[in-house]
Amino acid sequence: MSMVHIGMMQSSSKKVITKEEWEKKLSEVKIRKEDMNRLVMNFLVTEGYVEAAEKFQHESGTQPDIDLGTITDRMAVRKAVQCGQVEDAIEKVNDLNPEILDTNPQLFFHLQQQRLIELIRAGKVEEALEFAQEELAPRGEENHAFLEELERTVALLAFDDASTCPVKEVKELLDNAQRQKTASELNAAILTSQSHEKDPKLPSLLKMLIWAQNQLDEKASYPRINDLVNATLEEPVT
Amino acid sequence: MRGRFSPFDRSERSSSVMFRATLDEEEEDVEEEPTHLNTNTSSLYLVVSTDKLTARYTGDGRHGNDVGAIQANRPAPCRRLLYYFEMTVKDRGEKGYTAIGFTDEHFKNSRQPGWEVNSYGYHGDDGKLYHGQGRGEPYGQGFTTGDTVGAGINYAAQEIFFTRNGKVLSGVYKDVKSALYPTIGLHSPDEKVEVNFGQRKFVFDVETMMLEERGRRQRAVENMPLPPAASHSIVRAFLLHYGYHDTLTAFDAACGAASADGSVDSIALGEFLPKQEANGVNGTIVTNGTSDDDMYALDQRKMLRRLIRDGNVDGVIINLQEWYPQVKEEHYSTIIFLLRCQKFIELVRTGQVEDAVALARTELASFFGKCQDQDLLLHDCLALLAYERPQDSPMAYLLQFAQREVVADAVNAFVLDTNPSMACIGKDGKPPQSALEKLLRQLTACHVEKRFLNGGQGEVFRLHRILQGGKDGGW
DSSP: OHHHHHHHHHHHSOEEOOHHHHHHHHHHSOOOHHHHHHHHHHHHHHHTOHHHHHHHHHHHOOOOSSOHHHHHHHHHHHHHHHTTOHHHHHHHHHHHOTHHHHTOHHHHHHHHHHHHHHHHHTTOHHHHHHHIIIIIHHHHHHOHHHHHHHHHHHGGGGOSSGGGOSOHHHHGGGSHHHHHHHHHHHHHHHHHHTTOOSSOHHHHHHHHHHHHHHHHHTTEEOOOBOOTTTTOBOOOOO | OHHHHOSOOHHHHTTOTTTSOOOOOOOOOOOOOOOSBOGGGOOTTEEEOTTSOEEEEOSOOOSTTOOEEEEBSSOOOOSSSEEEEEEEEEEOTTTOOOEEEEEOTTOOTTSOTTTSTTEEEEETTTOOEEESSSSOBOOSOOOOTTOEEEEEEETTTTEEEEEETTEEOOOEEOOOOSOOEEEEEEOSTTOEEEEESSSSOOSSOHHHHHHHHHHHHHHHHHTSOOOTTHHHHHHHHHHHHTTOHHHHHHHHHHHHHHHHTTOHHHHHHHHTOOHHHHTOBTTBOOSSOOOHHHHTTHHHHHHHHHHHHTTOHHHHHHHHHHHOGGGGSGGGHHHHHHHHHHHHHHHHHTTOHHHHHHHIIIIIGGGTTSOHHHHHHHHHHHHGGGOSSGGGSTTGGGGSHHHHHHHHHHHHHHHHHTOHHHHHHOOTTOOOOOHHHHHHHHHHHHHHHHHHHTTSOSOOOOHHHHHHSSSSTTO
16 A cells, blocks of 8 residues: 555656756757758758758858758659649659669559559549549559549539538548648658658757657756747646 | 967856857766675675686575675666676575565675565575565566576556566566666575676577667657648748748758648648738738748848858958947947957958957956856867967867858847747747757757756767767757
8 A cells, every 4th residue: 555655756746947957958068050050951951942952051161961862862752743743743753763663563553553643633524534443543453542532533524613522531632732642652652662761850959859848847847948930938727 | 388378268158059059068877887796795694716717605594694695796777778796696596586676775795685675586495476575476487597587667658577588577666766786686595506697698689678668759759640731831931030041941842842732731831821911011921920020130140140141350350230229238349349359360360460459458367257158168279270270280170161151140149039029928038949959959858857857867869869870869
């Protein structure tokens, strides 16, 4: 019994760290400027801000962790998908590295699906039907998930004006977000093929900060940062 | 050999991060692991093999104080996620009273692990878990000849766990925060066990357990909600803060172009405009979160940074004195000092050694002996003169771009410091920090504090390694 009691005592009495004490601890942390530069460079490169990355290399002397030339190609591919020119995007990816699509059937299917969506959007019904039956249906036979996706997409053909489609899951295929989704998937695959992480480090570190703060909350009351953008220290809750 | 001429040791050097481009000084944190049984702690009733990995009981096992217990030679290392070791029962002897567990430094070698305070034991005869008393709690199955059992500490979860023949049993809260030693105990005639501190492959797959633990943590981190475009705002504020003007222009242009396309990113950016900027700063529309303080003297800071980047130190000094006359004051002498050192470095770089010597005599000598950090930089600068090829000398770091960055950042901080609105807030003399820096400090401080509250146990969080390393640098 006494053991249980001690356990409860420990969890209920949180250590309180005042703002002053915490600020002292913060000032003892060593942060290297070059690490921050690298973090910013990694963000610019991964998100595809190629010009900004070039300028930053020049202004800060930070070396990018990837050949900047490849960003331009990657962005061209991304933009092609975002503009609905899927065939063009596929061609560009294959120029870049044919293995990307060869080794990634799901991505290839999503690109073909996007191509079908674009045909339907453009009102090319016959062409869309032909494409669906010849290119997509055989893949659907191999994979049940692909088949469901195909059926959902073909449903768009049932509406003269697809914007009147009552089924949300079908209608949203025509949204800009669908293009973004396909573009992001392709972007990530290209980055992975270049042995680069597909996500920038900064957002993960921000998530890690939120997580670390939540973890510490269980043991102590201390000044949190809730507003990440302005990085303002809150007063500790007591 | 250099050390003979240098009055400074390495630890002193590492303290002056502010003035100089950092040398690589990654701290060592390899902890020594237990490797064998510590025969100095052995009970009288044990015979230990020459490799100190096998123990045999030689007592009678008649009462509670003739246990043959023995610790490992070192405590379980704690700056990590997990520690684990195993024991195989070679012979259960008469009664199979073998035990595995952890004990603290007050361990008694005549008592089973788990019987005494601050100890944990998993016992073979009854399969019970003992913690700090002579009575055990139902825990797992017993173990006997041919069985391999293991004991581990999960520092992340603060739990002790045991395994039996490769299967993990449940974890128990580790209330003992002091150092714990791997310990085994034997207590009936002819018992014989062999321990494995990792010299051989473990029966239990500890690697997978570690991966799962990391995976759990990684998923928990990934599930944290992030305000959209937070990264964009933070990057933008960073570029403003340090006066990376060209980068900023290119970044804004790219974001603006994206908004013309109606892309998701820029829509999200618009939503997260802090209130005061909806109206724009100085009449211009800014695309995302920035404070007035970040905008302060941007044109001046941008120009100063460019001058330093191009090696034009005189230009910086002239501009600074014109724009900020207070730079001549004693309080700001460090900035002048840094700039003069940089000028010296630039002269050495371009091979104007005689001019460099003249500069040292007229403008640098007077700074000697004022403060240790300054002396360190001065010492290294002057040492450049000793080498025919300074770019191959130990001081070559001074000639790299990174040192210009150090000076440019210091000048930038000086200018930001002249911002009257910052002064009113009362920043008690701390250099102004970008949001990114504040966030990274907070991140590190949270990890340090949590580890401290766990008794200094668990992995050490190293931001530098995460940024340098692969996907997540172990995190």
